[in-house]
Amino acid sequence: MSTYHAEGPAFVIDGDVGADEILHPRHHSNANIDDVAGHCFADLHGGAVPFSAGTWTFVIATGRFGVGLVRPPVPAAMKAAGIAAVIAPSISPLFVEHSVNGGAVLPLRAPLPQRPETGAIVRLSIANGRANLSWNGHELACDCNLPGWALAGETWIDVLRRRGAPAHA
Amino acid sequence: MGMSASCKIIARAGGRSQVQAGHHVVVRPDWAMTYDPQAGPLRRRLESHWGSASRVFSPERLILVADHFLDLSNPAHLEKHEDLDRLARHYGIRHYYPVGSANYGVCHALLPEEGLVRPGELIAGTDSHSSTYGGFGALGLNVGIDALEGIAMFGEHWMEVPHEVRIEISGTFPADVTAKDVILKLCADLTSDPLVFGAALELDGEAIQALHPEEKLTLANMAQELGARWIIIPASEAVCTWVRRLGAGGFSAVHPDKDAIYQKTIRYEAADFQPMVALPGGPERAVPLSEAPSTRFNEVFVGSCTGAKQHDVERVLDALVQAGRLADGMTLFLVPATRKIRNSIFENPAWAAVAGWDNVHVANEPGCNACAGIHGFIAGEKAVRMSTANRNYAGRSGAAGAQVYLGSPLTAATVATRGQVGQ
Numbered sequence: 001m002s003t004y005h006a007e008g009p010a011f012v013i014d015g016d017v018g019a020d021e022i023l024h025p026r027h028h029s030n031a032n033i034d035d036v037a038g039h040c041f042a043d044l045h046g047g048a049v050p051f052s053a054g055t056w057t058f059v060i061a062t063g064r065f066g067v068g069l070v071r072p073p074v075p076a077a078m079k080a081a082g083i084a085a086v087i088a089p090s091i092s093p094l095f096v097e098h099s100v101n102g103g104a105v106l107p108l109r110a111p112l113p114q115r116p117e118t119g120a121i122v123r124l125s126i127a128n129g130r131a132n133l134s135w136n137g138h139e140l141a142c143d144c145n146l147p148g149w150a151l152a153g154e155t156w157i158d159v160l161r162r163r164g165a166p167a168h169a
Numbered sequence: 170m171g172m173s174a175s176c177k178i179i180a181r182a183g184g185r186s187q188v189q190a191g192h193h194v195v196v197r198p199d200w201a202m203t204y205d206p207q208a209g210p211l212r213r214r215l216e217s218h219w220g221s222a223s224r225v226f227s228p229e230r231l232i233l234v235a236d237h238f239l240d241l242s243n244p245a246h247l248e249k250h251e252d253l254d255r256l257a258r259h260y261g262i263r264h265y266y267p268v269g270s271a272n273y274g275v276c277h278a279l280l281p282e283e284g285l286v287r288p289g290e291l292i293a294g295t296d297s298h299s300s301t302y303g304g305f306g307a308l309g310l311n312v313g314i315d316a317l318e319g320i321a322m323f324g325e326h327w328m329e330v331p332h333e334v335r336i337e338i339s340g341t342f343p344a345d346v347t348a349k350d351v352i353l354k355l356c357a358d359l360t361s362d363p364l365v366f367g368a369a370l371e372l373d374g375e376a377i378q379a380l381h382p383e384e385k386l387t388l389a390n391m392a393q394e395l396g397a398r399w400i401i402i403p404a405s406e407a408v409c410t411w412v413r414r415l416g417a418g419g420f421s422a423v424h425p426d427k428d429a430i431y432q433k434t435i436r437y438e439a440a441d442f443q444p445m446v447a448l449p450g451g452p453e454r455a456v457p458l459s460e461a462p463s464t465r466f467n468e469v470f471v472g473s474c475t476g477a478k479q480h481d482v483e484r485v486l487d488a489l490v491q492a493g494r495l496a497d498g499m500t501l502f503l504v505p506a507t508r509k510i511r512n513s514i515f516e517n518p519a520w521a522a523v524a525g526w527d528n529v530h531v532a533n534e535p536g537c538n539a540c541a542g543i544h545g546f547i548a549g550e551k552a553v554r555m556s557t558a559n560r561n562y563a564g565r566s567g568a569a570g571a572q573v574y575l576g577s578p579l580t581a582a583t584v585a586t587r588g589q590v591g592q
Contacts, residue, residue, distance in 0.1 A: 064366050069297050069393055072313035093331040093367040093398045098313045101327060147193060147327075156319050156327050157218065166226065166323055 008057025066092030075099035171426030274507030274535030288404035304386035306404025349577035463591030472504030476557020488582035496588030
């Protein structure tokens with residue numbers, strides 16, 4: 001499958017977003033994913049920007065997303081909080097790898113010409129390597145070369161398991 | 170089209186003739202490393218997804234290291250070592266370095282010492298400082314535990330080729346400038362550069378290539394602190410000779426093509442570098458030592474993969490032998506990065522004498538110790554500490570109130586004997 005569609009409200013963050021602001025390292029070892037979801041973005045900009053899990057479909061950042069040390073629990077927390085995709089002009093490659101490998105949120109690098117307001121309903125469609133975003137009458141098209149299995153929400157391990165057990169095993 | 174050193178390694182590992190930034194590639198790492206913090210999660214993933222009777226793809230290419238949780242009187246730490254041991258024995262891992270083996274210690278100092286870091290190879294590691302291997306012209310890739318599962322079972326890893334930035338430093342560094350000073354200055358200058366964020370950094374130039382091989386490891390070690398995906402220093406003949414002397418052979422160093430494409434090339438003159446110190450809060454807060462606010466220290470920590478390799482420890486101990494004593498009120502904590510390095514201290518009479526000074530504490534176990542803030546010489550609330558480690562965010566090395574500065578081994582030795590920086 002190489003298509004993707006999501007629609008829902010966006011949580012918009014101005015400026016850069018540190019990995020520790022997405023999920024503080026003190027929660028990285030927490031195996032309770034529901035609990036972790038509640039801590040997602042709790043440290044954003046010193047706790048000044050309220051975020052509630054289960055409310056938002058998209059996170060949109062206007063700066064660099066995932067600055068600092070990104071570990072796999074970081075994108076996993078976003079997924080647990082109900083986020084389907086993160087959109088930013090620049091996303092940490094380590095965030096992209098962890099998120100795609102782990103089947104977490106879809107990372108889309110897109111320079112938004114207009115900043116949506118938090119709460120705007122965003123539509124994202126991806127097909128044939130192109131992403132189309134729209135919100136409040138604005139539209140943006142850009143390249144998106146994520147693999148089909150990532151668009152289908154699979155993990156890299158799912159892809160490997162579909163091959164069956166390896167011959168050596 | 171020409172390729173950078175990183176792209177050549179990725180292309181070879183991915184079975185392609187050509188890769189460039191933005192490509193998604195499935196690579197076959199030459200080596201994969203994990204350690205005590207991740208042994209339990211990896212073992213549980215392998216058993217639950219593949220069954221307890223499964224075997225890994227290439228047991229001779231997996232490396233297991235014990236270096237973080239070394240307080241074996243703590244049941245939680247001991248459990249991690251039991252997990253590591255179960256993993257090693259169940260899957261027949263040959264390169265297994267538990268506490269007490271002939272050589273063990275911090276993974277990013279141990280692997281180079283053991284000849285497991287070879288120019289031109291791709292090494293995946295579940296630690297954020299896996300980029301260290303770039304100092305020997307390898308590609309050190311930080312991966313997550315789920316990615317390591319795929320590598321363990323199939324030998325494959327999905328990755329994105331990042332954009333590339335080349336940094337060239339020409340000329341000759343001043344005599345008092347070390348690799349740690351260089352990387353601290355780069356952190357200060359470039360951490361906020363949007364193009365450096367997430368980039369594969371290729372570090373080169375005559376000043377870089379003239380550095381001691383272990384100094385190159387120090388440079389590559391702090392890629393993550395710089396915001397880069399990794400750092401690679403194309404391997405010189407001196408590095409290749411060094412690696413061969415460590416017992417490694419059969420490798421092929423790669424060098425960038427003259428027409429390789431970089432998003433940006435940043436040029437420096439080596440003469441513009443000077444000793445640096447990172448103020449508490451992060452490596453990006455580095456300032457020239459000559460401009461640092463006057464500060465009285467009560468502790469020096471010489472440890473970590475960044476600052477306690479053989480070359481680092483030798484410089485510190487030689488400086489201390491020359492000085493003859495610690496500053497009043499000073500405590501020196503020395504955590505050699507590997508057992509071999511620790512042994513070398515006590516085999517040298519002059520160094521062994523320093524280790525016996527009052528207020529000098531040499532760790533029994535080589536490991537990450539206070540660098541990771543897990544155990545050992547943790548900084549207390551009243552500590553004003555000069556550290557050779559790579560991070561000094563609040564609470565990283567101990568109490569949130571500890572004031573931890575970062576410096577080179579030479580700076581650490583100077584602080585240990587003078588007790589202060591600034592006037």
